[in-house]
Amino acid sequence: MLQTGRLPVQTKGNQLLDYTRTAETFDWRSVESAFSWSVTGRVNTAYEAIDRHVDEGRGEQIALQYSDPSRNEQLTFAEMKANSNRFANVLRKYNVKKGDRVFIFMPRVPEFYTSFFGVIKVGAIVGPLFEAFMEEAVKDRIADSEASVLVTTPDLLPRVPRQELHSLKHVIIVGNDVDHGNDNIISYYKEMKEASTDGEPEWVDREDPMIIHYTSGSTGKPKGVVHAHNAMIQHYQTGKWVLDLQPEDIYWCTADPGWVTGTSYGIFAPWLNGVTNVIRGGRFSPGDWYQTLEKNKVTVWYSAPTALRMLMAAGDELIRNYDLSSIRHILSVGEPLNPEVIRWGMKVYGKRIHDTWWMTETGAILIANYPQMEIKPGSMGKPFPGIRAAIIDDEGNELPPNQMGNLAIQTPWPSLMREIWKNPQKYQEYFRLKGWYISGDSAYMDEEGYFWFQGRLDDVINTSGERVGPFEVESKLVEHPAVAEAGVIGKPDPVRGQIIKAFVSLRDGYQPSDELKEEIRQFVKNGLAAHAAPREIEFKDKLPKTRSGKIMRRVLKAWELGLPTGDLSTLED
Numbered sequence: 001m002l003q004t005g006r007l008p009v010q011t012k013g014n015q016l017l018d019y020t021r022t023a024e025t026f027d028w029r030s031v032e033s034a035f036s037w038s039v040t041g042r043v044n045t046a047y048e049a050i051d052r053h054v055d056e057g058r059g060e061q062i063a064l065q066y067s068d069p070s071r072n073e074q075l076t077f078a079e080m081k082a083n084s085n086r087f088a089n090v091l092r093k094y095n096v097k098k099g100d101r102v103f104i105f106m107p108r109v110p111e112f113y114t115s116f117f118g119v120i121k122v123g124a125i126v127g128p129l130f131e132a133f134m135e136e137a138v139k140d141r142i143a144d145s146e147a148s149v150l151v152t153t154p155d156l157l158p159r160v161p162r163q164e165l166h167s168l169k170h171v172i173i174v175g176n177d178v179d180h181g182n183d184n185i186i187s188y189y190k191e192m193k194e195a196s197t198d199g200e201p202e203w204v205d206r207e208d209p210m211i212i213h214y215t216s217g218s219t220g221k222p223k224g225v226v227h228a229h230n231a232m233i234q235h236y237q238t239g240k241w242v243l244d245l246q247p248e249d250i251y252w253c254t255a256d257p258g259w260v261t262g263t264s265y266g267i268f269a270p271w272l273n274g275v276t277n278v279i280r281g282g283r284f285s286p287g288d289w290y291q292t293l294e295k296n297k298v299t300v301w302y303s304a305p306t307a308l309r310m311l312m313a314a315g316d317e318l319i320r321n322y323d324l325s326s327i328r329h330i331l332s333v334g335e336p337l338n339p340e341v342i343r344w345g346m347k348v349y350g351k352r353i354h355d356t357w358w359m360t361e362t363g364a365i366l367i368a369n370y371p372q373m374e375i376k377p378g379s380m381g382k383p384f385p386g387i388r389a390a391i392i393d394d395e396g397n398e399l400p401p402n403q404m405g406n407l408a409i410q411t412p413w414p415s416l417m418r419e420i421w422k423n424p425q426k427y428q429e430y431f432r433l434k435g436w437y438i439s440g441d442s443a444y445m446d447e448e449g450y451f452w453f454q455g456r457l458d459d460v461i462n463t464s465g466e467r468v469g470p471f472e473v474e475s476k477l478v479e480h481p482a483v484a485e486a487g488v489i490g491k492p493d494p495v496r497g498q499i500i501k502a503f504v505s506l507r508d509g510y511q512p513s514d515e516l517k518e519e520i521r522q523f524v525k526n527g528l529a530a531h532a533a534p535r536e537i538e539f540k541d542k543l544p545k546t547r548s549g550k551i552m553r554r555v556l557k558a559w560e561l562g563l564p565t566g567d568l569s570t571l572e573d
């Protein structure tokens with residue numbers, strides 16, 4: 001069976017999609033009747049994901065199953081509705097209005113989700129921040145978006161340079177010892193206790209902005225990708241047809257809500273579909289992860305290749321200690337999923353792992369291996385019904401099967417980003433080839449319409465599924481007193497997909513040493529984020545630059561991989 005390179009249909013859900021037929025006939029408009037705008041013309045995603053289940057008699061069902069050794073907690077849809085109403089009223093009290101940006105910088109605790117929906121309920125734009133961000137990363141994002149409110153915890157507060165963030169009017173602290181001496185500081189628990197659970201969400205237009213995620217490109221600081229409430233159409237429908245979510249499911253998405261997978265599929269898709277959503281924060285640990293699957297009887301599990309490879313490395317013995325028989329459907333996203341991992345998954349979980357492809361900018365899954373589709377291990381699958389994907393050349397012409405080129409999507413689709421915050425030019429760049437959305441990934445399509453990922457066409461680094469912009473890391477590196485110049489690339493790595501490697505030239509008076517490498521590494525880690533710190537640093541007397549002074553990452557990559565450096569005619573000397 002495996003020799004043929006195909007894995008047959010295996011999972012059977014109730015919502016089975018006849019892929020071929022549906023792909024021909026599906027129309028997004030058929031999904032719209034599921035939402036309140038079809039009646040009222042107005043909508044709010046928080047209502048559709050939470051309150052609607054209460055109105056439809058599912059209020060007592062467990063919505064949030066918090067799975068943390070130190071705090072076991074469950075919240076029903078009714079409780080989530082009441083809590084998020086409370087938080088919306090707190091925000092109203094402090095004058096937060098539709099369109100304002102409210103950031104949440106917190107670990108994955110239940111208060112995160114309460115705050116998140118409270119922000120959406122007042123019509124504001126929610127900005128989740130990855131809990132591992134350090135000062136500079138936090139500052140860049142809050143400053144660019146001009147957020148007026150931040151929700152955070154006492155231990156993360158020191159990483160927020162408030163004196164430099166002039167837009168910030170209020171900081172809401174989720175913690176017990178809150179200093180009220182400062183009138184910008186608000187105690188979450190105190191306010192929540194006093195706030196009413198009444199109130200209607202702000203009914204907004206489906207095109208109104210709802211969430212902003214910062215993501216990295218090859219140049220410049222991270223950019224704010226803005227999604228509208230309208231994205232819910234696609235979160236909901238991909239939740240049904242790709243995640244195969246059904247009412248009795250217990251679902252676990254391992255991604256942090258600081259990244260898009262952690263919101264589109266860690267929050268919206270499961271709750272729009274009314275399933276029980278397992279939330280577990282903390283660091284990766286094989287034993288804890290298996291325990292989470294076993295204890296919560298998870299049925300649908302959405303994770304990522306690096307984590308799966310790490311589980312594979314932890315050994316098959318470990319798995320025998322856990323009863324994982326509840327699992328019906330496993331999915332993966334974020335980086336190439338190796339065929340070995342799929343084969344291993346068949347062996348140890350008895351399930352195929354279903355790859356899915358999409359990006360922060362696309363808002364939701366666009367290409368996938370559907371539950372009832374044959375899988376070709378190594379392929380990302382086929383486009384979602386209603387989505388047309390193609391491989392195009394650099395002029396925007398479609399290429400025939402089996403030719404590598406730009407992976408592009410015909411516009412629009414419901415969850416496509418609506419804006420890059422305050423940067424219309426960056427936004428337009430995505431659509432520069434005859435109106436196609438250009439992903440920046442290279443891929444090919446085979447004769448049967450399966451898409452095969454080949455790599456990134458720009459310098460964006462994907463390390464453990466986390467997207468890192470080389471510019472952000474380089475900018476931090478050159479702030480170190482010893483560093484004259486720095487160029488950063490992704491170096492292939494068997495577990496993490498890529499690791500960050502920095503080439504550094506030193507200022508006069510500094511000598512290369514292992515201690516200095518470690519010091520520079522820590523400098524990036526403490527300033528930006530642990531995942532953005534180079535795992536490898538190599539000192540060079542000089543870095544290859546163009547005559548205009550731009551470091552040529554292409555040449556650094558060629559050095560690293562021992563490849564020819566190509567055309568160097570623009571090199572400085």
Ligand code: WTA
Pocket residue numbers: 215259260261332333334335336337355356357358359360361380439440441453455456462465466467
């Ligand atoms: C990569 C994550 C190979 C790709 C949802 C894309 C993948 C970038 C896959 C987006 C996959 C995502 N196979 N590569 N199945 N899925 N990628 O914005 O390079 O954090 O452009 O969104 O991850 O990363 P982002």
